[in-house]
Amino acid sequence: MASDESAPRSNPVSPAPARSAPTQPEAPPPNPERRGALRQIAALAAGAAAFVALPLLRPRRALAQEDAPSPAPGGTRKPRWGMAIDLDRCTACQGCVVACKTENNVPIAGADQTERGRGIFWMDMLQTEEGEYPDLKGQFIPTPCNHCDNAPCVKVCPVGATYINEEGIVAQMWARCIGCRFCTTACPYTRRYFNWQAPDWSEAARHTLNPNVATRPKGVVEKCTFCHHRIRQARETARAEGRAMTDADVRRLPACAQACPADAITFGDLNDPESELSQLAKSPRAVRLQEELGTHPKVIYLREAKWQE
Amino acid sequence: MSTSRKPGRRVAAFCVGALLFAAAACAVAWVSLRPRPHPVVQPIAFSHRVHVSGEEMECADCHKRVGESPHATFPPVKYCMQCHEEPQGEHPDEPRVREYAQRGQEIPWVRVNRLPGHVYFSHASHVRDAKMECAECHGAMEDAEAPVTLPQIGHLDMGTCMACHRERGASNDCLRCHK
Amino acid sequence: MEGVTRRGFLKGAGVAAGAFLLPGCGEEEDPYALRRPALPDGSSGMLGQEKWVPSVCGQCQAGCGIRVRVAEGRAVKIEGNPACPVNRGGLGPKGQAGLGMLYHPDRILAPRRRDGERGSGRWKEVGWDEAIGEIASVLRDLRARGEGRGVVVLDGEPRGMTRDLWARFLDAYGSPNHMDHRATSDGGKLLAMTYMHGVPEIPAYDWERTRYVLGFGASLFESWCQSIHLTRASSHLRRGMPGRRVKFVQVSPRFSVTAAKADEWVPIEPATYGALALGIGHVLVRDGIFDADFVRERSFGFEPWTGEDGRAHRGFRDVLAEYMPDRVEALTHVPARTVERLAHEMVDNRPAVALADGGAAAATNGLGTAMSIHALNALLGSLECPGGLLVQRPAPLASWAAVEPDDAARAGAAAPRLDGAGVSRPLARGCIQEFPEAVLSGKPYPARALFLNRSNPVFSKPGGGRWIEALRKVDLVVSFSPLPDESTIWADFVLPEPTYLERWEPVEPVPSVGYPILGLRQPVVDPPRDSLAVGDVVIRLARALGDPVARAFPWDGYRDAIVERLKGVQEAQTGSILEPTTQKFIRKLQQEGIWEARGYPFGQWEGAFPTASGKFEFFSQAIEKRLAAAFPDASSMEAWLVAQGVQTRGDDLCLPHWEPPQFAGGEVDYPFLLVAYRGVAYAEGGIRHLPRLRELPSAGRDAWRERVELNPSDAHRLGIRGGDGVRVETPAGRRRLTAFLHPGVRPGTAGLPLGYGEWPPRPGVLEAPGGYGLLAVASDPLAGIFALQGTRARIGKEA
Amino acid sequence: MAGVNDFSFSIKPILDPIGKGGRGFYLAAAGLLMVMAVGVYAYVQQFVHGLGTTGMNRPVYWGVYMANFVFFIGISHAGTLISAILRVANAEWRRPVTRCAEVITVFALIFGALSVIIDLGRPDRLLFVIQHGRLQSPILWDVCCISTYLTGSLIYLYLPLIPDCAILRDRKIGWxxxxxxxALGYQGTQRQKHRLEFWISVMAILIIPIAISVHTVVAYIYATTLQPGWHSTIFGPYFVVGAIFSGLAGLMIAMAIIRKAFHLEGILKDIHFNNLALILLVMTALMIYFTFNIYLVEITGNEPSIMASVMEKVTGEFALPFWGMIVGGFLVPLVILSFPKGRTVTGCVVASVLILVSMWIERFLIVVPTLIHPRLPWPTGIYNPTWVEWSVTAGCLAAFALLYMLFARVFPIVSIWEVQEGVDVAIPEINKRFEGYMPDVPDEAGSAAFPWEGMPPHGRGEREP
Incomplete structure (x- = not known):
């Protein structure tokens, strides 16, 4: 190849001799070739468009679909589930935490994982302590998922594994989850949990698994469901008895609310103005966590009151 | 070399060849690796035909909880004993039913129809509330001579469920069926 | 075969072929399957089958009613029983975590005999007949040799049928050594009730109507004996009555959950509650705002009085006169203003109650403290009145026929107790923490056989390694436990008992509502293949010993003994279950889980105070009598008091009084005072074996570590950061713990959560694990109450 | 006219490495392969045992992998964007630089995308993104933009490669x-060449908005959440600037290595480094400007949740990397590049290495401190990356380097025909262009108005930056 370097510049179109022969009718008619190129581009563009548009063209999730007539508190209107947690009643016993763990087959983290901060608590206990001895203030806030009406986690999920269902529950379909953890980072309450590894269901621990709730594998996100399976059960019971589900049926329905010895947790339908929850939501003590973010949480906290307040 | 004449074709040929190969490999993999149900062996040669067509029994006579519980459930041996306390025929398996009962054991029927663990399915909802017939899913059991050894509802994937739900106006909310 | 080929293929090729192309590779066939073990009987007939079984929780003594969901043969959830007045459907974390106990991987499933050195951890499974036969032959020999008094039962049950059976056994066999754990838990409160009220039981409270609660160290919402009931009550008192809200004041050195949740927290110097109570009493009397009617008519010893023998005695008024708020401030560091305010608030918001807890009275001045706090209730007129302090009425259980002991039994039972209760600790009912020293010294007589009934003293009693040494010295150690623990390691026999979810037991809860209640504990699932209730073992043991012991146990089994007593409740024909026959009654009780006879009889003053005077005694004549019996004359008593370092003298010993606390370890060598406490997760037997309790979110990331809490300023001074390993040394032992910085710990003290430690317990370790291993044996010199807040410690950063 | 065979400069050093490798090559390749093997082993561990093998936890749900993702995507901007901008701007000195830049784009992009896949809890469900994709999610935007960018960059790399492949084909070198x-039968005919250049310029224009979109949507992944410190309108442009900044640094390092390894001092000349360094200088200044902007606004706003993460960087646990990044990554390079003496090859390499390391730290400091301080009061998060994360990161870097090395051994790393074309076409064009810049010259001044008209081509330096 070294010899070529000295070749005269003035001979730009000099194909290699061995190959030059058949290139004589070199240029096929321009039009077909151009058309071919255009066709290629068109095909490419169409492919790209299809790729981009495919997700859009898919039928939308069934959110808007009419439900089968389902008896709900307050008639045929769809319930919008919410929860009130009265911090003045709560004594931070964490019975709700353990009840939730057992009910929902939430795995035990173990020493190593706990130390790494990987414990899973669908119902968690947020605690703060401020001040210096002896001027101290302490707060204990049981925190389930807030089931925001405007949930930041739902907006970011790339595969629709999380969505807000027709009754306001922010659901997590772990069978769809790809484990990107965008939702966990997007949740301003840090109330979504990732299975960092396969949960350790030892032979003994498996006995305690609730058959109504699936266990989750490694690599997916899980979260509080407002004990959806218990709502379903209550609804089926009511239906079997030929009546509508009432506020009394659901008042202490989720495992946390059921367990609370202080009766601090009230579950119910925010769409039903008569429900106890709706009444509590009107309380001057009612606040929601980080309301300023515009997430519209459906978990309502009732502030601690002062003596003689 | 003549190869340089129609290089586009060569590229195309190469690509098509590669695609064909990949497709073939996938097909082979799919066929050989696809999970297939294998037939199970039932402990007793139970004939649905004899009981349903012959004796005119209803499904719910044995699968008692079908209208009230998520599970249709297998009948306990004591149901069998209501008729088979005394010999009813000459089938060699019939005395074995009594043997189980005498030993205080349940007949170890093997369950064949299964849904994945993250799916919630309620027989009661479908039978009691939606008024569906058993045969709509389970087929003509009144003609089944031999006990069931393979899943009868082989094609039951999520699309099937959702299509039917859509048709009947039932909810397709994910939470409705997933747990 | 196909599955195997497929899996094999995947294993070989999966990773190489690209994980992304073969979804689910390396996972089980159905990646979504709810993985659970095969059903117990292997038949799918049980699919979807489930039931709820009512029972009574056994994770603490509170006796909350529970219902257990049994799905497909497995117990999968515990919930509160709404019918039970103790908890009305609620249930705390301990109760919820009970399944961890039931399905614990370390369950002992058959009786074991030691197979090797003590503590080697080598066991051989034996049959029940063999085990009971061998134990019986040892007991028979001892009795024959006249050493029957050396048989000791450490009983983890302060009440209940099993305890009664053991008591009966020892009565018939002939030993005084039936020791419970109350000296290390609620002993102070119990003695105050015994000596002032005349009732040997801790009080109940009428929470429905109380309007002011002053808790002295009472960790009401954590480890108070009735935390769940109280949680319910506080919820009602705060938000259940529109326009009225009860004030909770918590007095404690450590800023606990209770302190944070209280309306007011009053920080105080450790072990000085008594002085504060006397100070409040002072203000009440000085300002003339105490309940003069009650004091005049229903109490004894408030004013100075003269005895029948003509001796003048001091009255409670004289004692109170000495506790001016300024002096109290100097002792407790509670501002005098606060003392005055608290006194007035209590009077302004009657009915008000003052509560003490194990923590408050658990000091070397425990009895005086407990009496001072209890006396406050009397000054406020809060005894036996709506919203005040009640005496729990017992359920009308029938009693068994009395034991007819033979001479040997009588002689044995009359021997002095090995723990010194009633002897070296004249006012004590029990003093379990001093038992190891008696064993090791062999005085007054050697301990020969030791039965650990639901008791794990190595882990849950102070004294560090002394317990291990003591267990090694006793000839025969038998432990009843469903799980291996730190004490079973040193036992000769481990006899597995079904857990509380698998056994029969009528349960009378810790006093809570005042009116009689009775729960029935029943098996929710079948007990494991080879376990036996302790009650059955006692009966079989007695039978094996033959008469005269066997004569006291005329039943075929434990169930018969239970039925005999339940008969009394049925025959009383009161309460929530009225049935014509005992059998029907029991069946109904099985369905309901609880029997109750609502309504507390207020205003029944007749017999309300079964004391010598028939009144509430500020001046306890029972104490006076006991002291007189223990010390022949004044000089021997004086000598003893001096030797014990007691500063109180004379009548004050019988009155609520203040005694400066003593601590194990000098202030120079051991600069930190350990404030040991039980958190909300402390279940029966600790926390360490139940992961769900260990991992409570409140424990944070260090949940699995054994912790010591330091004030950040102390930690900073020592160069310790949160999470660092620190060495904690006390006169009783040393241990490596993890530092946890907590601004709520009083500077100069260190918080020590109890119940943590390693799991499973390791055989052969001579050091006592867990927080108790660090606590020195310090007791109230007279009353034998264990001083939980009586140990000083040296804390340094671990290199 | 563009020759496939005739060149006015020595192409030997360009063609020499093709198809063969020296001892150094094999040693380096072996070393990189070993690092890669460790990375693959680490990933297999992670795949089998789950993301628990990493140091991530709640609330630090993202860590090194997401930093790598942003970092690699940033590096990828080196090439295509820079070469496209230079091409569109007719900067003639670009000619020897473009190829090595474009290759960086393709490979860096691959590893950027791979970093996200590595970060997935369920990589086996990757295709769900297409099957069930939700276009409302910024991740989908990323998938679209990155795949488009990858396709575009591949085409943009491939088009100019066609004539060079033809050269290699004709000279029977290598494979x-x-x-x-x-080569697709490229013969260098006028029409072929014309068409090639047309499409190259189309791609050059197309690729610029695509490239900008890519890093903007990468920023959106953070900015669309409510996390303190991420939820910022400036994040898109900030990421784009950071990307070009780090990309340039990466490019200069690559160029310096190539120049040294292949003895291309005569082709990749000091002037190229000087010119790139000037762009880098501008980017450094921009980067400092953006960083100043972000932190000033955050600090003056003094919102507690944001301040928690800011203070963690300024005075807390991350103070050392943060100030190291500010000083070592921004200020020192600014000084070095400001002076002509600093814009030598050595100076450029020093500055670039500093910048590259700092930019990785910068990505890390965007991800981690914010997650350590979530909005709700929470005991401060901890994050200690494990060996798995470091190994996978090292493996990715090694694989990137190895691929780059292999490419340089298979294809000419300097675009031969483009350089030649510069000689053939650009010089007269420049002359003409220059003429256009000058005041119109009256006809009577004569035709020899420009004194450089007749000078030999090799005697002139390129003057257009």
Whole structure:
């Protein structure tokens, strides 16, 4: 190849001799070739468009679909589930935490994982302590998922594994989850949990698994469901008895609310103005966590009151 | 070399060849690796035909909880004993039913129809509330001579469920069926 | 075969072929399957089958009613029983975590005999007949040799049928050594009730109507004996009555959950509650705002009085006169203003109650403290009145026929107790923490056989390694436990008992509502293949010993003994279950889980105070009598008091009084005072074996570590950061713990959560694990109450 | 006219490495392969045992992998964007630089995308993104933009490669079958060449908005959440600037290595480094400007949740990397590049290495401190990356370097024909262009108005930056 370097510049179109022969009718008619190129581009563009548009063209999730007539508190209107947690009643016993763990087959983290901060608590206990001895203030806030009406986690999920269902529950379909953890980072309450590894269901621990709730594998996100399976059960019971589900049926329905010895947790339908929850939501003590973010949480906290307040 | 004449074709040929190969490999993999149900062996040669067509029994006579519980459930041996306390025929398996009962054991029927663990399915909802017939899913059991050894509802994937739900106006909310 | 080929293929090729192309590779066939073990009987007939079984929780003594969901043969959830007045459907974390106990991987499933050195951890499974036969032959020999008094039962049950059976056994066999754990838990409160009220039981409270609660160290919402009931009550008192809200004041050195949740927290110097109570009493009397009617008519010893023998005695008024708020401030560091305010608030918001807890009275001045706090209730007129302090009425259980002991039994039972209760600790009912020293010294007589009934003293009693040494010295150690623990390691026999979810037991809860209640504990699932209730073992043991012991146990089994007593409740024909026959009654009780006879009889003053005077005694004549019996004359008593370092003298010993606390370890060598406490997760037997309790979110990331809490300023001074390993040394032992910085710990003290430690317990370790291993044996010199807040410690950063 | 065979400069050093490698090459390749093997082993561990093998936890749900993702995507901006901008701007000195830049784009992009896949809890469900994709999610935007950018960059790399493949084919160097295939029968005819140049310029224009969109949507992944410190309108442009900044640094390091390894001092000349360094200088200044902007606004706003993460960087646990990044990554390079003496090859390499390391730290400091301080009061998060994360990161870097090395051994790393074309076409064009810049010269001044008209081509330096 070294010899070529000295070749005269003035001979730009000099194909290699061995190959030059058949290139004589070199240029096929321009039009077909151009058309071919255009066709290629068109095909490419169409492919790209299809790729981009495919997700859009898919039928939308069934959110808007009419439900089968389902008896709900307050008639045929769809319930919008919410929860009130009265911090003045709560004594931070964490019975709700353990009840939730057992009910929902939430795995035990173990020493190593706990130390790494990987414990899973669908119902968690947020605690703060401020001040210096002896001027101290302490707060204990049981925190389930807030089931925001405007949930930041739902907006970011790339595969629709999380969505807000027709009754306001922010659901997590772990069978769809790809484990990107965008939702966990997007949740301003840090109330979504990732299975960092396969949960350790030892032979003994498996006995305690609730058959109504699936266990989750490694690599997916899980979260509080407002004990959806218990709502379903209550609804089926009511239906079997030929009546509508009432506020009394659901008042202490989720495992946390059921367990609370202080009766601090009230579950119910925010769409039903008569429900106890709706009444509590009107309380001057009612606040929601980080309301300023515009997430519209459906978990309502009732502030601690002062003596003689 | 003549190869340089129609290089586009060569590229195309190469690509098509590669695609064909990949497709073939996938097909082979799919066929050989696809999970297939294998037939199970039932402990007793139970004939649905004899009981349903012959004796005119209803499904719910044995699968008692079908209208009230998520599970249709297998009948306990004591149901069998209501008729088979005394010999009813000459089938060699019939005395074995009594043997189980005498030993205080349940007949170890093997369950064949299964849904994945993250799916919630309620027989009661479908039978009691939606008024569906058993045969709509389970087929003509009144003609089944031999006990069931393979899943009868082989094609039951999520699309099937959702299509039917859509048709009947039932909810397709994910939470409705997933747990 | 196909599955195997497929899996094999995947294993070989999966990773190489690209994980992304073969979804689910390396996972089980159905990646979504709810993985659970095969059903117990292997038949799918049980699919979807489930039931709820009512029972009574056994994770603490509170006796909350529970219902257990049994799905497909497995117990999968515990919930509160709404019918039970103790908890009305609620249930705390301990109760919820009970399944961890039931399905614990370390369950002992058959009786074991030691197979090797003590503590080697080598066991051989034996049959029940063999085990009971061998134990019986040892007991028979001892009795024959006249050493029957050396048989000791450490009983983890302060009440209940099993305890009664053991008591009966020892009565018939002939030993005084039936020791419970109350000296290390609620002993102070119990003695105050015994000596002032005349009732040997801790009080109940009428929470429905109380309007002011002053808790002295009472960790009401954590480890108070009735935390769940109280949680319910506080919820009602705060938000259940529109326009009225009860004030909770918590007095404690450590800023606990209770302190944070209280309306007011009053920080105080450790072990000085008594002085504060006397100070409040002072203000009440000085300002003339105490309940003069009650004091005049229903109490004894408030004013100075003269005895029948003509001796003048001091009255409670004289004692109170000495506790001016300024002096109290100097002792407790509670501002005098606060003392005055608290006194007035209590009077302004009657009915008000003052509560003490194990923590408050658990000091070397425990009895005086407990009496001072209890006396406050009397000054406020809060005894036996709506919203005040009640005496729990017992359920009308029938009693068994009395034991007819033979001479040997009588002689044995009359021997002095090995723990010194009633002897070296004249006012004590029990003093379990001093038992190891008696064993090791062999005085007054050697301990020969030791039965650990639901008791794990190595882990849950102070004294560090002394317990291990003591267990090694006793000839025969038998432990009843469903799980291996730190004490079973040193036992000769481990006899597995079904857990509380698998056994029969009528349960009378810790006093809570005042009116009689009775729960029935029943098996929710079948007990494991080879376990036996302790009650059955006692009966079989007695039978094996033959008469005269066997004569006291005329039943075929434990169930018969239970039925005999339940008969009394049925025959009383009161309460929530009225049935014509005992059998029907029991069946109904099985369905309901609880029997109750609502309504507390207020205003029944007749017999309300079964004391010598028939009144509430500020001046306890029972104490006076006991002291007189223990010390022949004044000089021997004086000598003893001096030797014990007691500063109180004379009548004050019988009155609520203040005694400066003593601590194990000098202030120079051991600069930190350990404030040991039980958190909300402390279940029966600790926390360490139940992961769900260990991992409570409140424990944070260090949940699995054994912790010591330091004030950040102390930690900073020592160069310790949160999470660092620190060495904690006390006169009783040393241990490596993890530092946890907590601004709520009083500077100069260190918080020590109890119940943590390693799991499973390791055989052969001579050091006592867990927080108790660090606590020195310090007791109230007279009353034998264990001083939980009586140990000083040296804390340094671990290199 | 553009020759496939005739060149006015020595192409020997360019063609020499093709198809063969020296001892150094094999040693380096072996070393990189070993690092890669460790990375693959680490990933297999992670795949089998789950993301628990990493140091991530609640609330630090993202860590090194997401930093790598942003970092690699940033590096990828080196090439295509820079070469496209220079091409569109007719900066003639770009000619020897473009190829090595474009290659960086393709490979860096691959590893950027791979970093996200590595970060997935369920990589086996990757295709769900297409099957069930939700276009409302910024991740989908990323998938679209990155795949478009990857396709575009591949085409943009491939188009200028066609004539060079033809050269290799014709000279029968290396894998002739491959070059034959890739050359698509290119013979350098006028029409072929014209068409090639047309499409190259189309791609050059197309690729610029695509490239900008890519890093903007990468920023959106953070900015669309409510996390303190991420939820910022400036994040898109900030990421784009950071990307070009780090990309340039990466490019200069690559160029310096290539120049040294292949003895291309005569082709990749000091002037190229000088010119790139000037762009880098501008980017450094921009980067400082943006960083100043972000932190000033955050600090003056003094919102507690944001301040928690800011203070963690300024005075807390991350103070050392943060100030190291500010000083070592921004200020020192600014000084070095400001002076002509600093814009030598050595100076450029020093500055670039500093910048590259700092930019990785910068990405890390965007991800981690914010997650350590979530909005709700929470005991401060901890994050200690494990060996798995470091190994996978090292493996990715090694694989990137190895691929780059292999490419340089298979294809000419300097675009031969483009350089030649510069000689053939650009010089007269520049002359003409320059003429256009000058005041119109009256006809009577004569035709020899420009004194450089007749000078030999080799005697002139390129003057257009």
């Amino acid at each position: 002739v079958w491959l070059y034959t295939l890739l």
